[in-house]
Amino acid sequence: MDIDDILREVDPTFHEVPQEKRDLQDLTRAWVAERSAPELLSWPSDGLFERISDSIRRQIERIEEMTGDMDPKTNFALIVIQTELERFKFLVRSYLRARLSKIDRHALHYLSTDELRARLSDTEMAYASRHQALLHNHYLSSFLSSFPPALQNLNDTSGGIAMVDTPDLESAVFIRLLNDSLVMGRGVDTDDTSEFQEGDIVILRWSDAKSLVESGRAELV
Amino acid sequence: MALPLPPGLTQPEVAFLAEMELVTIVPRQRLESISLLGGQTPPLRPPHRAELPLWLALLLKKQRRANIVPPPWLHPASLSEIITRESKDNPDAFSSPPPPPSRAHPTEPGRARRLAESDANLSPPFQPSCTADAPAGYLPYHWLEVAEALLAHAGDDMPVAAGEVRSLLRDLVEVRAAKMRSSTSTLESFGGGLTSLRGVGAMELAESRGFVLGVVDGVRKLGASAEATRREEEEFGGGRDVSDDESDEDMGI
Numbered sequence: 504m505d506i507d508d509i510l511r512e513v514d515p516t517f518h519e520v521p522q523e524k525r526d527l528q529d530l531t532r533a534w535v536a537e538r539s540a541p542e543l544l545s546w547p548s549d550g551l552f553e554r555i556s557d558s559i560r561r562q563i564e565r566i567e568e569m570t571g572d573m574d575p576k577t578n579f580a581l582i583v584i585q586t587e588l589e590r591f592k593f594l595v596r597s598y599l600r601a602r603l604s605k606i607d608r609h610a611l612h613y614l615s616t617d618e619l620r621a622r623l624s625d626t627e628m629a630y631a632s633r634h635q636a637l638l639h640n641h642y643l644s645s646f647l648s649s650f651p652p653a654l655q656n657l658n659d660t661s662g663g664i665a666m667v668d669t670p671d672l673e674s675a676v677f678i679r680l681l682n683d684s685l686v687m688g689r690g691v692d693t694d695d696t697s698e699f700q701e702g703d704i705v706i707l708r709w710s711d712a713k714s715l716v717e718s719g720r721a722e723l724v
Numbered sequence: 725m726a727l728p729l730p731p732g733l734t735q736p737e738v739a740f741l742a743e744m745e746l747v748t749i750v751p752r753q754r755l756e757s758i759s760l761l762g763g764q765t766p767p768l769r770p771p772h773r774a775e776l777p778l779w780l781a782l783l784l785k786k787q788r789r790a791n792i793v794p795p796p797w798l799h800p801a802s803l804s805e806i807i808t809r810e811s812k813d814n815p816d817a818f819s820s821p822p823p824p825p826s827r828a829h830p831t832e833p834g835r836a837r838r839l840a841e842s843d844a845n846l847s848p849p850f851q852p853s854c855t856a857d858a859p860a861g862y863l864p865y866h867w868l869e870v871a872e873a874l875l876a877h878a879g880d881d882m883p884v885a886a887g888e889v890r891s892l893l894r895d896l897v898e899v900r901a902a903k904m905r906s907s908t909s910t911l912e913s914f915g916g917g918l919t920s921l922r923g924v925g926a927m928e929l930a931e932s933r934g935f936v937l938g939v940v941d942g943v944r945k946l947g948a949s950a951e952a953t954r955r956e957e958e959e960f961g962g963g964r965d966v967s968d969d970e971s972d973e974d975m976g977i
Binding site: 527528531538539559580582584587588591593597601604671675676679681690691692695699700702703705706711722724 | 727728729731732733737740741743744755756758760761762763764765779780783787789821845846847849850917918919920921922923924926929933936937940941943944947948950951954
């Protein structure tokens with residue numbers, strides 16, 4: 504601890520947000536965004552999930568230790584810890600399941616380019632490619648092998664229609680501005696540009712909102 | 725198993741989020757600090773107030789270990805003021821959301837700036853908008869969920885009879901629901917790219933999300949060919965500036 508830390512502790516105006524709270528905010532935001540966005544978002548790259556699963560593991564170990572001594576005083580603390588643990592687990596599970604459902608729906612799309620593949624975590628990548636391989640083998644053995652070779656592709660784009668289903672990036676979303684900024688939205692009759700304040704809630708197309716959300720100037724709600 | 729829910733938060737999920745809002749409690753028993761995944765809880769020493777997430781406050785309340793201090797905006801005077809503002813002063817728009825923490829300390833500009841810097845990436849439910857220090861007269865994002873939870877489980881902690889608060893709350897819900905409904909007329913002619921819903925609450929959003937987004941997407945699909953034609957014309961027609969003369973069009977609902 505150096506002099507800065509001491510000063511920080513006695514300075515009542517210093518409101519440093521602790522790392523745990525920051526992580527909870529980030530996890531919640533990631534969950535809400537993943538539940539609302541029409542396409543799969545990037546896997547958080549700053550080690551958020553490693554930190555969270557580590558702390559969940561540690562907390563479970565602590566609970567196992569605490570259940571050993573049945574002191575009624577620690578008992579209530581145990582209930583609180585377990586309740587909170589369940590809330591965290593719900594967030595993590597719901598986030599992962601929301602991602603899985605998007606990967607399932609458009610597996611070929613997310614496997615198609617390197618840029619899209621980079622959005623998946625390692626385990627999701629393994630899941631998606633194995634699932635797709637199994638599916639492809641199954642199609643081949645059940646009906647695809649009896650087609651002429653020219654018709655066996657699953658990702659044809661001939662005839663102007665792509666076989667690979669893609670998410671609708673133009674669907675509308677709700678966003679909340681995190682700081683005052685200029686928002687551009689394309690519409691059917693007109694394109695609008697206007698200034699919004701922090702905390703304002705705006706409906707616009709995901710394709711217009713995406714850059715705002717990715718740069719941290721807005722969040723999905 | 726993948727998630728079978730539609731995109732966008734459903735009402736139970738919104739209620740789950742609202743339980744993370746911080747509220748102020750008056751403990752009735754001592755309780756040491758507990759280290760939780762979301763950070764340490766403050767040690768509880770009666771009669772000193774402490775701020776805790778709503779789920780924990782409700783747990784303590786049910787076990788009679790604490791009383792919850794209702795947020796100032798839930799007081800009948802504040803609620804009736806908001807109702808007047810919603811119905812008479814500004815019948816077309818939702819009342820404005822609470823000012824961000826950076827603007828909440830007009831008397832201490834230095835402090836306000838510090839708060840803004842460090843809290844910059846916090847948004848509801850992590851902003852302290854339901855604590856005893858929250859400003860009166862403004863509805864926070866999770867107002868309906870927090871108010872319902874407090875009335876259901878901590879009705880005896882209200883400054884007046886819970887029934888009075890509940891009836892005011894019901895009036896407020898009605899007034900705002902009417903605004904949400906009337907916003908559909910704006911959506912029908914939704915030709916612009918932006919619609920502002922400044923001041924809307926999380927539950928109101930969750931209730932009408934399917935409908936509103938359905939209308940917006942429907943209008944877009946119906947107008948897709950007209951839009952493509954317009955874009956082509958703009959591209960070839962010397963780039964007529966449309967953003968300037970029609971910027972009034974993003975109407976507050």
